[in-house]
Amino acid sequence: MTATRTILPLAAAAACLLWLLAARQLPLPGWPLDPEGMSLGQIRMGFGLMPRGVIALLAGAALGLSGAILQVVLRNPVADPTTLGISSGAQLALVMATIFAPDLLAGGRWPIAMTGGLAAAGLVLTIGARRAFAPVTMVIAGMLVGLTASAVATAVTLAQGQYLLSLVIWNGGSLVQQDWSGVRNLSAVLALGGAAAGALARPLRVLSLGAEGAAGLGLNVALVRLAVAVLAVAVAASVSAELGLIAFVGLAAPALTRSMGARGIGPLLLWSPLVGALVLSICDGLVLAVEGSGGEMFPTGALTGLVGGPLLIWLLPRLRGSTPPGTETAEGTAPRLSCPGRLLAVVGLGLITAAALLLWIGRVPGGWAVLDPGSMAAFLPMRLPRLVAAAASGAALALAGAMLQRLTANPLASPEVLGVSGGASLGFAAVTFAVAAPSGLMLTSGTMAGGALALALLLAFTARRDMPAERVLLAGIAVSAFASAVLSATMAVGDARSWAILTWLSGATSTVSLAGALSLAALAVAIWLGGLATSRWLSVLPLGPSVSGGLGVNLRLARLVLIIMAGTATGAATVITGPLSFVGLMAPHLSRRVGLVRPADHLTGSALIGAGLMLVADFGARMAGFPYELPLGLFATLIGAPWLIWLMTRRPG
The missing domain is CATH 1.10.3470.10 (ABC transporter involved in vitamin B12 uptake, BtuC)
Structure with missing residues (x-):
C-alpha cells in the first residue's frame, strides 16, 4: 500500500488544484449560505460549483464502491455497473418514464432508476448463473444488454423531439448542480452502502474461496450473491438517477487500486471508493477548466467514457479463460436440409416479391393505397x-x-x-x-x-x-x-x-x-x-x-x-x-x-x-x-x- 499512500495525496492535490483553477474568478461566499444577501457570483459559487465539487467526490466514491463489490462477488476484474448493463438499464427506465409516464417521476427518480438497474442486472445475472458466472460470459452478456438498452433509449428519445435536449444532456452525465439536495441524497446512499458493504465483507471473504467451498462452510451462496448484487445496483442506480450516465468509474477505481498495491477484499472495498472519488473529481475539474476558458457546457461523462474502453482492453489479458455463452455445441444440433437449394430459391423469390410489393403499396392521407402506374413512375426514383x-x-x-x-x-x-x-x-x-x-x-x-x-x-x-x-x-x-x-x-x-x-x-x-x-x-x-x-x-x-x-x-x-x-x-x-x-x-x-x-x-x-x-x-x-x-x-x-x-x-x- 506504499504506492497508494504516495499516489492518493498527489491525486487529491491535483483534484483540488483543478477545482480551484476553475473557480479562481469567483468570490468565496460567507456562511451560512443565504441567497438573499449574496451576489450572483457568490450564488453560483455557493449553490453551483461547491455542491458540484462535493457531488463529484460522492458519486465517484459510490461508483467505485459498486464496482469493487461486483468484482469481488463475481470474481471478475472487468465487472462494473457499465460493463454489466446496470447503468444503461437505469438510463432506459428513466428515459421511458420521462417520455411515457412522467407522473411516475413525482416520487423521485431513484425508484425508477433502481427498477431499471435491477431488471438489467437480473437478466445478466440469470445468464451468468447458467454459465457458472464465467467472466467473459458475464461481460459479453452485460455489454450486449447495455447496448440494447442504450439503443432503445436513443431511438425513443429521437422519436420524441420535444424531450431531445434535456434527455441527451442528462444522458451525457453532467454534474451541474443548482443546490445541495443532490449532495444530501448521495451522502445518505454512500453512508448506507458503505455500512452494508462492511457488513458483507466477511461473507465475501468466504465466497472468495469458490461457490463449492463457501457452501461447504455453511454459507448461503445464492443469498449472499443476491444481497451483494442488490446493494451494488442500488448504489449505482442512485448515481444514475441523480447525475445521468457516468461510465466506467466503477471499472477504473478497483483496477487502479489493485495496481497501486491493494490486496484482499478489505483493502479493495476501503480504497476503491477513495480512488473513484478522485478519478471523477479530476475528470470534472478538467471539464470545469475547459468550460471556464471556452464557455460551453461539456458533461463529465465525456472524460469517464474516454477512460473505460482503453481500460477494459488493457484488462482483457487478466481474465481467466472461459467459454463464451452458447457455443455451437451448447446450442444443440441444427437440422440439416438435404436440398437447401430449394429453400434458398424460395427465400430469394420471396425477397424479390416483397420488394416489389413495397414499391407499389403505401399510405396516403386517406389510408393505404396501391400506386397506379403514373404514381409509381413518380415515386420510383425515391423509393x-x-x-x-x-x-x-x-x-x-x-x-x-x-x-x-x-x-x-x-x-x-x-x-x-x-x-x-x-x-x-x-x-x-x-x-x-x-x-x-x-x-x-x-x-x-x-x-x-x-x-x-x-x-x-x-x-x-x-x-x-x-x-x-x-x-x-x-x-x-x-x-x-x-x-x-x-x-x-x-x-x-x-x-x-x-x-x-x-x-x-x-x-x-x-x-x-x-x-x-x-x-x-x-x-x-x-x-x-x-x-x-x-x-x-x-x-x-x-x-x-x-x-x-x-x-x-x-x-x-x-x-x-x-x-x-x-x-x-x-x-x-x-x-x-x-x-x-x-x-x-x-x-x-x-x-x-x-x-x-x-x-x-x-x-x-x-x-x-x-x-x-x-x-x-x-x-x-x-x-x-x-x-x-x-x-x-x-x-x-x-x-x-x-x-x-x-x-x-x-x-x-
Missing part, C-alpha cells in the same frame, strides 16, 4: 434507392454476423459488437463537429476512416497477443462501449450538430442516392463471394483452434481475413444507413435454424434473411408514424432485442 440500400445493408450485416459467429463459435458475435460501427460513428461525429457544413463526401470519408481505425486498433491489439476468438469479440465490445460513451457525452452539447448525429445514429435510408445504394449492393455481393471462397475456414473454425490447426488452417491468417471482410461489410453499411442493430445477430441464427448449416448455404441464407429483415424495418419506419418517418434503428432494435434476450437466457445443452 427504389432506399429499398436497395436497406436490403444491401441487411445482407452486408448478416454476412458479417455469419462470419463472426463461425469465427468465434459464439452465437452472440455480431458486427455491432466488433467495434467497427462504433468507430465509424466517432468518425461521423468528428467530421460533424470539426466542419461547419460538411459535404456528403467528407462525412463518408470520416465515417469510413473511423471504422477503419477502430478495426486496425482491434487487429493490432489482438494479433500481438494471439488472443482466443472470444477475447477478440470482447475487445470489439470494449471499442463499441468506448464509442457509445463518447458519443453520448459529445451529443450533450445540445445544438444542431447533436441532432444531426442522433438522427444518423438512429438509422435512415431516406437520403441514400441510387448510386450509393447500388455501390453498397455491389460490395455486399463481393463480400458474399469472398465468404464462399473461405468456406473451408468457416466449416473448420467452429471446431476450435486445436482442431483447426491440426487440419492445416493458418489460424492467424484466417482470423485476419475474416475480420477484415466482416469489418468492411459493417463499415460500408454504416456509411449508408448508420450503425444499425441486431440484423447481424439474428439473420445467421435464423438461417442455421431452418437447416442452412453448410458454410455456403449459411452465408447465402443469412444474406437473404438479413435483406428481408431490413426491408421490414425500413417499411415499418416509413409507415408506422405516417406522415412522419420514425427512426429505422428503433425498428431494427425492436426486432432484435427480443431475439437477443431469448438467445442469452437459453440454458446450454
Whole structure:
C-alpha cells in the first residue's frame, strides 16, 4: 500500500488544484449560505460549483464502491455497473418514464432508476448463473444488454423531439448542480452502502474461496450473491438517477487500486471508493477548466467514457479463460436440409416479391393505397434507392454476423459488437463537429476512416497477443462501449450538430442516392463471394483452434481475413444507413435454424434473411408514424432485442 499512500495525496492535490483553477474568478461566499444577501457570483459559487465539487467526490466514491463489490462477488476484474448493463438499464427506465409516464417521476427518480438497474442486472445475472458466472460470459452478456438498452433509449428519445435536449444532456452525465439536495441524497446512499458493504465483507471473504467451498462452510451462496448484487445496483442506480450516465468509474477505481498495491477484499472495498472519488473529481475539474476558458457546457461523462474502453482492453489479458455463452455445441444440433437449394430459391423469390410489393403499396392521407402506374413512375426514383440500400445493408450485416459467429463459435458475435460501427460513428461525429457544413463526401470519408481505425486498433491489439476468438469479440465490445460513451457525452452539447448525429445514429435510408445504394449492393455481393471462397475456414473454425490447426488452417491468417471482410461489410453499411442493430445477430441464427448449416448455404441464407429483415424495418419506419418517418434503428432494435434476450437466457445443452 506504499504506492497508494504516495499516489492518493498527489491525486487529491491535483483534484483540488483543478477545482480551484476553475473557480479562481469567483468570490468565496460567507456562511451560512443565504441567497438573499449574496451576489450572483457568490450564488453560483455557493449553490453551483461547491455542491458540484462535493457531488463529484460522492458519486465517484459510490461508483467505485459498486464496482469493487461486483468484482469481488463475481470474481471478475472487468465487472462494473457499465460493463454489466446496470447503468444503461437505469438510463432506459428513466428515459421511458420521462417520455411515457412522467407522473411516475413525482416520487423521485431513484425508484425508477433502481427498477431499471435491477431488471438489467437480473437478466445478466440469470445468464451468468447458467454459465457458472464465467467472466467473459458475464461481460459479453452485460455489454450486449447495455447496448440494447442504450439503443432503445436513443431511438425513443429521437422519436420524441420535444424531450431531445434535456434527455441527451442528462444522458451525457453532467454534474451541474443548482443546490445541495443532490449532495444530501448521495451522502445518505454512500453512508448506507458503505455500512452494508462492511457488513458483507466477511461473507465475501468466504465466497472468495469458490461457490463449492463457501457452501461447504455453511454459507448461503445464492443469498449472499443476491444481497451483494442488490446493494451494488442500488448504489449505482442512485448515481444514475441523480447525475445521468457516468461510465466506467466503477471499472477504473478497483483496477487502479489493485495496481497501486491493494490486496484482499478489505483493502479493495476501503480504497476503491477513495480512488473513484478522485478519478471523477479530476475528470470534472478538467471539464470545469475547459468550460471556464471556452464557455460551453461539456458533461463529465465525456472524460469517464474516454477512460473505460482503453481500460477494459488493457484488462482483457487478466481474465481467466472461459467459454463464451452458447457455443455451437451448447446450442444443440441444427437440422440439416438435404436440398437447401430449394429453400434458398424460395427465400430469394420471396425477397424479390416483397420488394416489389413495397414499391407499389403505401399510405396516403386517406389510408393505404396501391400506386397506379403514373404514381409509381413518380415515386420510383425515391423509393427504389432506399429499398436497395436497406436490403444491401441487411445482407452486408448478416454476412458479417455469419462470419463472426463461425469465427468465434459464439452465437452472440455480431458486427455491432466488433467495434467497427462504433468507430465509424466517432468518425461521423468528428467530421460533424470539426466542419461547419460538411459535404456528403467528407462525412463518408470520416465515417469510413473511423471504422477503419477502430478495426486496425482491434487487429493490432489482438494479433500481438494471439488472443482466443472470444477475447477478440470482447475487445470489439470494449471499442463499441468506448464509442457509445463518447458519443453520448459529445451529443450533450445540445445544438444542431447533436441532432444531426442522433438522427444518423438512429438509422435512415431516406437520403441514400441510387448510386450509393447500388455501390453498397455491389460490395455486399463481393463480400458474399469472398465468404464462399473461405468456406473451408468457416466449416473448420467452429471446431476450435486445436482442431483447426491440426487440419492445416493458418489460424492467424484466417482470423485476419475474416475480420477484415466482416469489418468492411459493417463499415460500408454504416456509411449508408448508420450503425444499425441486431440484423447481424439474428439473420445467421435464423438461417442455421431452418437447416442452412453448410458454410455456403449459411452465408447465402443469412444474406437473404438479413435483406428481408431490413426491408421490414425500413417499411415499418416509413409507415408506422405516417406522415412522419420514425427512426429505422428503433425498428431494427425492436426486432432484435427480443431475439437477443431469448438467445442469452437459453440454458446450454
